Amino acid sequence: MSVMTEEREALKAAVADYLDATFPIDKVHRIANGKEDVPAGEWTKAAQGLGLAGLVIPEEFGGQGASLGELGAVLQEFGRTLAPLPMLSSAALGTVPFLVCDNANVSKPYLEALAAGTATAALALSEAANQWPATINNTTATPSGDTWSITGSKSFVLDNGGADFYIVSASTPQGPGIFVVDAADVQRTDLNAMDLTRKQSAISLNNAKATPLAINAQEQLTKIQNLAATLVASEQIGGADAILKMMVEYAKMRVQFGRIIGSFQAIKHMCANTLVEVEQARGAAEDAADRAAEGEDITLSASLAKIACSEVFSDATLTNIRVHGGIGYTWEHPAHLYFRRARSTNALFGTPAQHREALLVGLGY
Amino acid sequence: MTTAIETPANLEEFRLKVRDWFSSNATREDAEASGESSEVEEGETEDFLVVARKFQNTLYDAGLSGLSWPKEYGGQGLTMNHQQVFNEEASGYVLPSTPFMVTLGMCAPTILQYGTEEQRKRHIGPMLRGDEIWCQLFSEPGAGSDVAGLTTKAVQDGDEWVINGQKVWTSGAHYASFGLIVTRTNPDVPKHKGITMFIVDMKAPGVTVRPLRQMSGASGFNEVFFDNVRVPATALVGVVDQGWTAAIGTLMNERVSIGAGGGGLGRGTGTVQFDRLAELATSTGAITDPVTRNELATIWVKERTLAILGDRMRASLKSGNAPGPEGSIAKLAGSELGSRVADMAMDLLAESGQAWNNDDEESLRWATNVLASPGGAIAGGTPEIMRNILGERSLGLPKEPQLDRDMPFKEIRTN
Ligand SMILES: Cc1cc2nc3c(=O)[nH]c(=O)nc-3n(C[C@H](O)[C@H](O)[C@H](O)COP(=O)(O)OP(=O)(O)OC[C@H]3O[C@@H](n4cnc5c(N)ncnc54)[C@H](O)[C@@H]3O)c2cc1C
Numbered sequence: 001m002s003v004m005t006e007e008r009e010a011l012k013a014a015v016a017d018y019l020d021a022t023f024p025i026d027k028v029h030r031i032a033n034g035k036e037d038v039p040a041g042e043w044t045k046a047a048q049g050l051g052l053a054g055l056v057i058p059e060e061f062g063g064q065g066a067s068l069g070e071l072g073a074v075l076q077e078f079g080r081t082l083a084p085l086p087m088l089s090s091a092a093l094g095t096v097p098f099l100v101c102d103n104a105n106v107s108k109p110y111l112e113a114l115a116a117g118t119a120t121a122a123l124a125l126s127e128a129a130n131q132w133p134a135t136i137n138n139t140t141a142t143p144s145g146d147t148w149s150i151t152g153s154k155s156f157v158l159d160n161g162g163a164d165f166y167i168v169s170a171s172t173p174q175g176p177g178i179f180v181v182d183a184a185d186v187q188r189t190d191l192n193a194m195d196l197t198r199k200q201s202a203i204s205l206n207n208a209k210a211t212p213l214a215i216n217a218q219e220q221l222t223k224i225q226n227l228a229a230t231l232v233a234s235e236q237i238g239g240a241d242a243i244l245k246m247m248v249e250y251a252k253m254r255v256q257f258g259r260i261i262g263s264f265q266a267i268k269h270m271c272a273n274t275l276v277e278v279e280q281a282r283g284a285a286e287d288a289a290d291r292a293a294e295g296e297d298i299t300l301s302a303s304l305a306k307i308a309c310s311e312v313f314s315d316a317t318l319t320n321i322r323v324h325g326g327i328g329y330t331w332e333h334p335a336h337l338y339f340r341r342a343r344s345t346n347a348l349f350g351t352p353a354q355h356r357e358a359l360l361v362g363l364g365y
Numbered sequence: 366m367t368t369a370i371e372t373p374a375n376l377e378e379f380r381l382k383v384r385d386w387f388s389s390n391a392t393r394e395d396a397e398a399s400g401e402s403s404e405v406e407e408g409e410t411e412d413f414l415v416v417a418r419k420f421q422n423t424l425y426d427a428g429l430s431g432l433s434w435p436k437e438y439g440g441q442g443l444t445m446n447h448q449q450v451f452n453e454e455a456s457g458y459v460l461p462s463t464p465f466m467v468t469l470g471m472c473a474p475t476i477l478q479y480g481t482e483e484q485r486k487r488h489i490g491p492m493l494r495g496d497e498i499w500c501q502l503f504s505e506p507g508a509g510s511d512v513a514g515l516t517t518k519a520v521q522d523g524d525e526w527v528i529n530g531q532k533v534w535t536s537g538a539h540y541a542s543f544g545l546i547v548t549r550t551n552p553d554v555p556k557h558k559g560i561t562m563f564i565v566d567m568k569a570p571g572v573t574v575r576p577l578r579q580m581s582g583a584s585g586f587n588e589v590f591f592d593n594v595r596v597p598a599t600a601l602v603g604v605v606d607q608g609w610t611a612a613i614g615t616l617m618n619e620r621v622s623i624g625a626g627g628g629g630l631g632r633g634t635g636t637v638q639f640d641r642l643a644e645l646a647t648s649t650g651a652i653t654d655p656v657t658r659n660e661l662a663t664i665w666v667k668e669r670t671l672a673i674l675g676d677r678m679r680a681s682l683k684s685g686n687a688p689g690p691e692g693s694i695a696k697l698a699g700s701e702l703g704s705r706v707a708d709m710a711m712d713l714l715a716e717s718g719q720a721w722n723n724d725d726e727e728s729l730r731w732a733t734n735v736l737a738s739p740g741g742a743i744a745g746g747t748p749e750i751m752r753n754i755l756g757e758r759s760l761g762l763p764k765e766p767q768l769d770r771d772m773p774f775k776e777i778r779t780n
Binding site: 189194195254258259329332335339343344347351 | 504507508509510511514533534577578579580582649651656704711712714715716717718719720721722723729732735736739740742743747748749752753765767768769772777778779780
């Protein structure tokens with residue numbers, strides 16, 4: 001059913017091998033429980049070995065120069081394994097704004113550090129819950145001499161427990177702007193996150209020194225948010241696919257009433273329905289990423305992908321628990337790690353309800 | 366006819382008594398600081414248990430526990446209309462009775478129906494008074510939906526039975542003083558025909574309770590191991606090898622109890638879930654949004670419908686009918702309502718339902734609720750099993766082929 005190029009399939013397979021070897025699910029579980037840490041230097045290693053950190057960064061800055069389609073494919077693997085590396089937070093969400101703003105002079109040192117895997121970035125747009133696209137309400141940037149300073153706050157920042165720099169949206173006298181702020185100039189508070197495999201924070205900025213990536217940047221901001229929704233959707237579909245496999249595997253193994261439970265039509269239909277939804281949503285996610293790679297306007301495609309992938313991921317993770325019965329409801333079983341990831345990403349970068357509204361607006365209604 | 370237990374006048378008098386009792390002995394829901402995270406989660410902390418016991422004690426001492434239960438066993442011998450009045454008056458108050466749900470909703474009715482006179486006299490009073498908490502030792506690692514596939518063995522030894530095996534998902538086993546256990550006593554006959562039920566003292570030598578953690582992080586259920594646990598012959602409930610009948614009785618009561626509240630526990634008639642959601646929607650501002658209003662109204666309808674169904678089920682129970690397969694309607698509707706409520710809260714909270722500050726108890730409560738909701742669907746029988754029961758037993762549709770039904774138990778395929 002896949003329409004991926006061979007090259008992309010090969011990349012995806014290499015990443016899958018690496019993640020399966022480095023982050024098997026029981027290891028992810030122990031990390032989520034705080035019983036183990038992510039191996040020190042693992043991200044740098046992944047950056048250098050597989051070029052993951054700089055996947056979409058142009059070669060001139062030390063990256064791989066791959067397309068957003070490739071990035072989507074790699075994110076699927078991260079979604080599948082829940083690997084606790086900053087692939088979505090830094091290599092996707094933290095990197096894409098530099099590409100969209102296309103301001104080589106400013107971006108060069110950042111992109112080089114990102115590609116080398118020696119620094120990570122995080123995207124900080126959201127200020128309050130339930131706003132999509134994120135509106136800038138209380139973050140203001142003021143020019144002071146050669147530089148700018150920002151005062152305000154952001155929340156629900158995916159920063160993997162602390163990024164090296166934050167990409168922050170703020171209002172300026174010339175409309176919304178996009179800035180880079182050093183971690184040292186930010187006060188960061190960990191939030192209690194439902195998703196145990198990915199940290200989130202709230203940050204506050206108090207006259208924080210800021211480097212502008214783009215001013216009067218409404219268009220770029222919209223693009224960044226559409227891309228963010230698309231990339232999160234890619235990760236979601238990887239998770240949903242893993243869950244489909246998990247439920248089918250269990251349905252083929254568990255015996256009740258002297259029968260394999262997958263032989264009960266109720267269970268068979270739960271699995272088949274999930275397959276139907278997963279395949280459709282996968283198409284939507286890959287299509288959106290490919291259109292983005294072609295430079296098309298992805299307003300509609302991004303919402304389509306985010307709706308389809310959020311819904312199938314939430315549904316599939318619940319169905320999976322149901323197929324497992326009691327064992328699926330326990331802490332020790334990995335099912336809830338995916339359930340938590342699904343509920344979390346459902347809300348981030350636009351809920352399905354918000355994207356439905358955005359869709360209709362985009363369609364002219 | 367003897368003196369009427371129920372007349373309009375004594376019902377009214379009873380109402381005033383209940384009202385009075387609640388106003389001086391119970392906490393109003395709106396006065397409660399943050400509430401418990403969810404029904405499934407309640408009853409886990411020591412504190413909660415102390416509060417629940419004390420509540421049940423006072424309720425009993427005021428003559429308000431076991432309203433429709435027979436007087437000779439410590440009940441009040443009143444009617445279902447009294448229970449209904451009680452429920453109406455309880456509306457809006459916190460009823461910390463969750464730890465008694467298994468005891469009063471499932472175990473006590475089973476003892477009443479299948480137990481010996483001695484067992485009824487010995488246990489039902491203390492159960493109604495909250496002094497004895499019981500647990501249900503049915504599910505095993507290999508026998509959940511197919512609980513009749515259980516392998517925990519009981520072997521007779523003189524005046525005693527010796528139990529060996531393992532149970533799992535046992536809610537409240539860590540604080541229960543007794544358990545109702547189903548065991549295999551004859552593996553040479555078909556599975557339903559070699560099961561026997563006993564009362565087991567949870568403090569008996571050889572009983573080991575190990576807490577299990579749920580996906581929400583709480584530990585409400587356990588695995589329980591039986592290693593040569595001896596129970597006296599007087600602990601037998603019903604007839605040797607015919608325990609499946611009693612087990613079905615417990616399960617039917619369980620479904621009514623989970624879905625609609627039963628066992629004379631009393632349950633507020635208000636729309637608790639709707640109220641909480643409406644409050645949340647008001648605080649987020651979404652209350653003016655037509656989509657939110659539509660869903661909120663749907664939840665009110667479903668919650669009220671379930672409450673009405675519950676009242677009617679309890680009423681017909683009292684008229685002497687053992688709960689039938691229709692209890693599965695309440696169980697199904699109840700768990701579907703539960704996940705719908707959880708989903709709506711998550712929609713209303715959006716990002717703040719999945720990440721929150723330390724001081725944000727509202728988000729924590731709803732997040733815990735969504736993480737507990739899958740358990741509500743599985744506990745007491747999965748939705749698939751509920752639908753099978755309704756299809757086959759209520760509607761008389763042909764049964765699924767059951768390869769193992771008439772085979773001797775020991776020849777059946779297992780995990
Ligand atoms: C929160 C919680 C509390 C609990 N408390 C207790 C307790 O106090 N005491 C106790 O004894 N048990 C308790 N249980 C156990 C509960 O009764 C079982 O988990 C439940 O019956 C399902 O059994 P299982 O977990 O073995 O799943 P399985 O039976 O293995 O089910 C796996 C899947 O197969 C499906 N399936 C099985 N048979 C069929 C069929 N014939 N047709 C279609 N689909 C089928 C199920 O619907 C499910 O989707 C509790 C469970 C939970 C989650």
